Amino acid sequence: xxxxxxxxxxxxxxxxxxxxxxxxxxxxxxxxxxxxxxxxxxxxxxxxxxxxxxxxxxxxxxxxxxxxxxxxxxxxxxxxxxxxxxxxxx
Numbered sequence: 001x002x003x004x005x006x007x008x009x010x011x012x013x014x015x016x017x018x019x020x021x022x023x024x025x026x027x028x029x030x031x032x033x034x035x036x037x038x039x040x041x042x043x044x045x046x047x048x049x050x051x052x053x054x055x056x057x058x059x060x061x062x063x064x065x066x067x068x069x070x071x072x073x074x075x076x077x078x079x080x081x082x083x084x085x086x087x088x089x090x
Contacts, residue, residue, distance in 0.1 A: 031087030043087075051084035 014021040026035045026042065033043040055062065058079050062072050 047084050047087055050087065051080055054080045054083040 024036075026033055028034070033046055035042060055076075058075055061067055061075050
């Protein structure tokens with residue numbers, strides 16, 4: 001595997017094994033959305049959306065009357081909060 005970086009006035013060109021890697025405005029890295037302009041709006045919106053999805057998936061436990069409050073808190077901390085903090089979608 002051969003990696004090359006060619007500096008140009010408008011940025012740079014990256015090639016890997018002779019193929020040029022296209023320049024993008026945003027990409028996902030370790031659960032975070034990295035944007036070229038440095039904004040974090042899309043990353044925050046994605047994390048909020050994932051948190052709501054996880055809360056909806058866990059609503060059977062979180063909203064059940066017979067589940068103890070302590071267990072509800074543990075489920076919330078282990079499922080919903082971790083999804084929001086780390087951007088986990090699985």
